[in-house]
Amino acid sequence: MANDTGRTLIYASRKHNDGLLSFLGEQGWQVVPAKSASDVGRILNPGITSAALIDLASGYSDREMGAFESCMQPATVGWVAATNPEQLTTTSIRRLIRDYCFDYINVPCTNDQLAHAIGHAWGMASLSEVPVITPQVGGDQEMVGTCEAMQQLFRTIRKVANTDAPVFISGESGTGKELSAVAIHERSLRAKGPFVAINCGAIPPHLMQSELFGYERGAFTGANARKIGRVESANGGTLFLDEIGDLPIESQASLLRFLQQGAIERLGGHEVIPVNVRIISATHGDLEAAVKEGRFRMDLFHRLCVLRVDEPPLRARGQDIEILAHHVLQRFKGDNHRKIRGFTQCAVQAMYEYHWPGNVRELINRVRRAIVMADSRMISAKDLDLLPWVPTLVRTLEEIRAEAERTAIEQALLRHCHRLTDVAAELGISRITLYRLMCRYGLRGDESGVPA
Ligand SMILES: Nc1ncnc2c1ncn2[C@@H]1O[C@H](COP(=O)(O)OP(=O)(O)O)[C@@H](O)[C@H]1O
Ligand SMILES: [Mg+2]
Incomplete structure (x- = not known):
């Protein structure tokens, strides 16, 4: 492992050790020396797997070690500590090693011993690398997910993208249903065609028909020109019917007719226009319950729900909460002139405790607001407005x-x-x-x- 090239190693020490640096360089590490925690904060990129060696034996003060703690949080960095055996009796050092390091080595030791531990730490950290699925064409959105539920979601997206069958996506609001729909479209054979989204809950019921199918000039008072509906404009691509559970019952009938015939008629028109679209629908509500209660047609439900994708709620995504928070921070940290480095331990704990009813959308909003509001370089639970969720034990x-x-x-x-x-x-x-x-x-x- 130690002979691979291009892997970054941060070497945090108060002293120079040119011999060790050149040895590690020969082993294929790109060694970046750092004297202090703030140097590490500047160098560190949590989006890239790296290893880091902290030379505690070079004598950092308690305050400096506290500062290190905050930049040792990203799981994509594998930390190893070099210590004097006597230091291991100090509580703060024991805690730093236990909570943030993959391994520690007592000095004096051989360079080989250090290189071995560093390689191991890098390997472990690489398991936390953020897998990213299809960046949006022309956009900068990525889907972040490392937990098993998200990996399962990515596998499902890849599978359903290979077919042309209708997909139904269910999940709470803000879990990424639209993002998944885009990812499916972009990985499908229709990727070059249009992706047209319509929010069935946001359009007044009496406008739904004309919005979906369009109209001819003169179809009704005020129809001064022909309008192409969303279904027709998605021809050759994907039609995303968001909040399908809110589709008025009369539009349900016409949508079903379209799905059966593969053709539409514009309002006030007589021409039957063949349209070739792939349907992806989504809802945050319980569509099966709507069917049982007679609010949603069962035949339409079965037409739409051939393949099913379930978005896990954010609170069930474990460490992804923290990874997403760092991802959002990297993306928006320029919104504050201060260089914000990360999250305090209390903030991280609070994020794990909180139940995130608005899911990823809420996390993005909270972190963005915190970036703007933060008075220090570390985002606190207060900045995130999550103080009540800080477990009492770790609150100052x-x-x-x-x-x-x-x-x-x-x-x-x-x-x-x-x-x-x-x-x-x-x-x-x-x-x-x-x-x-x-x-x-x-x-x-x-x-x-x-x-x-
Ligand atoms: N896994 C993810 N990684 C990164 N951003 C995400 C992820 N899931 C959702 N988002 C972002 O969260 C916001 C809400 O996603 P969206 O797809 O609109 O949710 P929904 O349609 O389920 O309400 C969007 O800004 C989206 O880019
Ligand atoms: Mg949505």
Whole structure:
């Protein structure tokens, strides 16, 4: 393994060790030296697998080690520590090694021993590399997923892309149904054809027919020109019927007719126009229940649901939550002039505890907002507005205090219908202090949606 070329190794040490660096270089490592945690933060790219050696024996202070902790989180970096045996009696060092390193080596040791451990750490870290499926043509969206449920989803996408049968995608809102539909289209033989999406829940029922099938000039008052419907404009490609559960019952009948005949008639027209599309439909609701309750035609359901894709909710994706958060951070970190490096340990823990009802869409929104709001270079649970989800054990006193303060102010604001003078009097603080705290906790009307 050690003779492969092009693998990056970060070497964090307070001292120079030219002998070791040239030895590791000869072994095929691209060694990047770093003196401090902030150097590591600058060099590190969590999107690429690398190995990292931290020379604890070179004497880092507790504060410096704390700073290292935050850049040792990405699972795509395999850390090895070099230590003095005496250091292993220090709690903070033991914890750093136990929580973030694949291995540690007591110095003095041979260069071969180090190289072996580093190769091993790189191999383990490479298992966490983010597999990415079909970047969107002309776009910059990728589908990130390493957990078993997502790997299964990727396998299903690849399989269904090879056929032309209708696909039905189910999953909670924000889980990536549309992204999967695009991925299927882009991997299918229709990839060069159009991908046309229609949100059946967003179009008023009386406009649905004309939206789907189009109309001829003069078909009804106001129809001044011919309009091509979405079905026809998807000819040769894929038609994505989003929120299909909201399709009005009369449109269900005409969609079924189209699926049976492979042809449409524009409203007010007499011509039968053959249309060749592949149908992908999706819903966040329970379509089987809608069928049972008579809100959705069973015959249409069976036509649409030939192949089925299930999107796992974000809370069931384990470590992908953290990987996605880093992915979003990399993509949007330019939104803050400060160089944001990562997430505090509390923030990461809170992300795992939270239940993510809005799934990936919500995670993207929270991380983007946190990037803009963050006052420090590490995004905290507070920046993500996830303080209540920080497990009590890992919360700092400051965070617990902040949360209690925020709750007390929030409740007093509600009790006094946002009359700041009364709120300040009840809490025994000045109006100015109250206002300052409200700003700090995002409780001002313009930020929280509450009238000020
Ligand atoms: N696995 C994923 N990796 C990266 N981004 C994702 C992933 N799944 C969803 N997204 C992003 O989350 C947002 C919501 O996805 P979308 O497909 O619109 O969800 P849905 O249609 O299920 O509501 C989009 O911005 C999408 O790019
Ligand atoms: Mg959607």
